[in-house]
Amino acid sequence: MKRLSNETLSQLPSKVQTPRYDRSTLKAGIVHLGIGAFHRAHQAFYTEAVLNQFGGDWGIVGCSLRSAGVRDQLAPQDGLYTLVERSSDSEKFQVIGAVRNVMVGPEDPAALVATMADPDIKIVSLTVTEKGYCHDPATGDLNLDNPDIRHDLENLHAPKSAIGYLAAALKARMDAGVPSFTALSCDNLPNNGQVLEKALHQFAEKVAPDFAQWVKTNTTFPCTMIDRIVPATTDEDRAHVESVLGVRDEGTVLTEPFTQWVIEDKFANGRPQWEEVGAQLVDEVEVFEKIKLRLLNGAHSTIAYAGYLAGFEYVSEVMAEPAFVKMVETYHAREAGETVAAPEGFDIEFYKEQLRDRFRNKSLKHRTWQIAMDGSQKLPQRLLHTLREQLDGPGHIDIITLGVAAWIRYVSGVDEKGQPIDVSDPLAQTLREACDSAKGNPAAMVKAVVGIKEVFGYDLFSEPRFVESTVAWLEAFYEKGVLATIREHFGA
Numbered sequence: 001m002k003r004l005s006n007e008t009l010s011q012l013p014s015k016v017q018t019p020r021y022d023r024s025t026l027k028a029g030i031v032h033l034g035i036g037a038f039h040r041a042h043q044a045f046y047t048e049a050v051l052n053q054f055g056g057d058w059g060i061v062g063c064s065l066r067s068a069g070v071r072d073q074l075a076p077q078d079g080l081y082t083l084v085e086r087s088s089d090s091e092k093f094q095v096i097g098a099v100r101n102v103m104v105g106p107e108d109p110a111a112l113v114a115t116m117a118d119p120d121i122k123i124v125s126l127t128v129t130e131k132g133y134c135h136d137p138a139t140g141d142l143n144l145d146n147p148d149i150r151h152d153l154e155n156l157h158a159p160k161s162a163i164g165y166l167a168a169a170l171k172a173r174m175d176a177g178v179p180s181f182t183a184l185s186c187d188n189l190p191n192n193g194q195v196l197e198k199a200l201h202q203f204a205e206k207v208a209p210d211f212a213q214w215v216k217t218n219t220t221f222p223c224t225m226i227d228r229i230v231p232a233t234t235d236e237d238r239a240h241v242e243s244v245l246g247v248r249d250e251g252t253v254l255t256e257p258f259t260q261w262v263i264e265d266k267f268a269n270g271r272p273q274w275e276e277v278g279a280q281l282v283d284e285v286e287v288f289e290k291i292k293l294r295l296l297n298g299a300h301s302t303i304a305y306a307g308y309l310a311g312f313e314y315v316s317e318v319m320a321e322p323a324f325v326k327m328v329e330t331y332h333a334r335e336a337g338e339t340v341a342a343p344e345g346f347d348i349e350f351y352k353e354q355l356r357d358r359f360r361n362k363s364l365k366h367r368t369w370q371i372a373m374d375g376s377q378k379l380p381q382r383l384l385h386t387l388r389e390q391l392d393g394p395g396h397i398d399i400i401t402l403g404v405a406a407w408i409r410y411v412s413g414v415d416e417k418g419q420p421i422d423v424s425d426p427l428a429q430t431l432r433e434a435c436d437s438a439k440g441n442p443a444a445m446v447k448a449v450v451g452i453k454e455v456f457g458y459d460l461f462s463e464p465r466f467v468e469s470t471v472a473w474l475e476a477f478y479e480k481g482v483l484a485t486i487r488e489h490f491g492a
């Protein structure tokens, strides 16, 4: 079977939208670190829309900092891939051409640094997941004991971490008298731009104080709120796309019709006209990001842990269980809802309903296991910030503690049928050991896990309301099982 490529582009069926600009003269203006499915369905989609409408030198050099997988998928396809937007009753196909080529950091770190240092590159954006910032999620400080950070401080010519790459490229720009790029974080972290700025600043200080000062004066780190649900692509998805396109696309990505991108308008060196194609360029992102992280991601993580343990593979299956829907509604109305303020003209009740509909989308196979990954890096901003605010007053906390208890039950590594859970988390081993040390006693388990400072900081351990409520859920989960517990509490 032929592959999707420049050559086969003209043979695609007419219902497949293709690039409307001349790809042969497209110059790169953006380097993107972490070219996973999310970037291809989100930022590259907006940039493609700009290229289609206005042209410009905004091609993307996609980079993987770990594996060669995406490069191997896209290189034989001249960087092209299909984005499929799926609602419960419709499908839309678009071939995206914005990605010019893909580089793999570990294969030639110096080449990637040189590309990032090229004066044509105006923006370096990132989706490297929470753990890619190499910071301590509870304090936001760069973790100087992180092995990649230690390596990069000693080998800046051949970095491994995103922070190391940014520092190496910015240093090369400073040394060559090239203006800085904008460093644009697109990860699900509160104040993601500030998190990136702080980590980079702490790193740069170790490299050389004059360099740290140069970054401070020349580089900008806008905050962004990004939103689009993008499940991992399956073989079945690829086969389906092949049947529609008539050519094979190894790089296809499936997503939902909904998309949102709110960007702090603070660019050091120009940017595409993203505001003309649906993105919101604003002065202040925090209010949007709080709404999204708490209402969407907080619910998502709770659904993921409790749903996985209750035996559901996909989010849409969890949302077919009325007790779970009630749980999400209650969480939206109370703990998350009580702590977010809607900006003017923003209908938050509509937003909550729309969110639950997005979770119900059966045409997306979004695995609970996928969302459950890296909980130690996600929980602080998704549930624990809200928890702290609620603990300051009389606010509700019991669905947050349900989420935390389900997470603890999950990271114990054994499911309700006694089968192993594949816990993917940088702290997996520490978490497992904490759970095992409790020898099956839920109260001791909560005590051991909540004592992990990287996740819970120094305060939550001694909050009796939080600890007692979490223990009560965990006891119920062990006694009755997660599904029965949730049915009992939220059943009709």
Ligand code: CS2
Pocket: 188, 226, 227, 228, 229, 230, 296, 297, 300, 301, 370, 371, 372, 378
């Ligand atoms: C999800 C997010 O995997 C996860 O942790 O909660 O990736 C979620 O799908 C996106 O933030 C939606 O914008």
